[in-house]
Amino acid sequence: VFKPDPALFRSLVAQVDALTRLIEDLRTVSLMEGGHLEMRFQPVELSEEIDVVVRLMQPGLEAAGFGIVTMLDRGPCDVDTARIRQAVIALLENAKRHATPAPVKVALTLTEREVRISVLDQGPGLTDDFARHAFDPFRRYMEQGSYAKGSGLGLSVVRVIAPAHGGDASYSKVDGGACFTMTMARWATPSRTQ
Numbered sequence: 001v002f003k004p005d006p007a008l009f010r011s012l013v014a015q016v017d018a019l020t021r022l023i024e025d026l027r028t029v030s031l032m033e034g035g036h037l038e039m040r041f042q043p044v045e046l047s048e049e050i051d052v053v054v055r056l057m058q059p060g061l062e063a064a065g066f067g068i069v070t071m072l073d074r075g076p077c078d079v080d081t082a083r084i085r086q087a088v089i090a091l092l093e094n095a096k097r098h099a100t101p102a103p104v105k106v107a108l109t110l111t112e113r114e115v116r117i118s119v120l121d122q123g124p125g126l127t128d129d130f131a132r133h134a135f136d137p138f139r140r141y142m143e144q145g146s147y148a149k150g151s152g153l154g155l156s157v158v159r160v161i162a163p164a165h166g167g168d169a170s171y172s173k174v175d176g177g178a179c180f181t182m183t184m185a186r187w188a189t190p191s192r193t194q
Contacts (some may be wrong), residue, residue: 012147022156039080039164039187047072047116050108053088061092065101073110078188080164084117089121091180094155099178100124115167115186120179126171136169158182 054068060069088106095104099121109116126134134155155169158180162169167186171178 024190034075039082039083040080043076043078043082044081045074045076046077046079046084047108048112049079049084050106050117051190053085054091054106057092057096061096061104064096066096066099067103069103069105070107071105072108075110077110077115077186079115079159079184083161087158087182088117088119090155090157091117091182094180095119097120111184113186114186115165116181117184118179118181120174120177122175122177125176125178131173132169155180176185 049073051070053103054070058068092104092106100123102122104122105118105120107116107118107120109118159169162182162184165182166188167183169182171180173179
């Protein structure tokens, strides 16, 4: 039996939030593998949606020593808002778990036909061996002398959501840091569901 305490309640809420995200990530990957992932495309101002996620994640990132810098193009896009939020949360959680505490850059770049969402941290990035498998379900990155962090589902969720939007997910090393990018079609076609 625990004595009610605000710190205890915050801790419990954080644990429930983490479990909820884990369950939704597992559900998303399972639905995609089974060919039953439903997408609900709607026209949105995507920069505003990403800004909501950044503000949601900012306190936890700042508490862990990270700052957030955003560079968000403005303009309408046809996306499944809930899935995009899920993917951006996964990318920011990934940076929080594995990157060196420093500013993280979140960028949204729009062209006439394409959307590009990137999250760039300041390192250390992935080894070449692990980078080939980073988006595989249940693959967890473990630094030498450390333990595996996370569930191994976050990046696989990103890899599922990007193709469902007519695109792909990728990793590259930029200036010694990890850059995870989702590219997607900017405009949905009426029949596109997964």
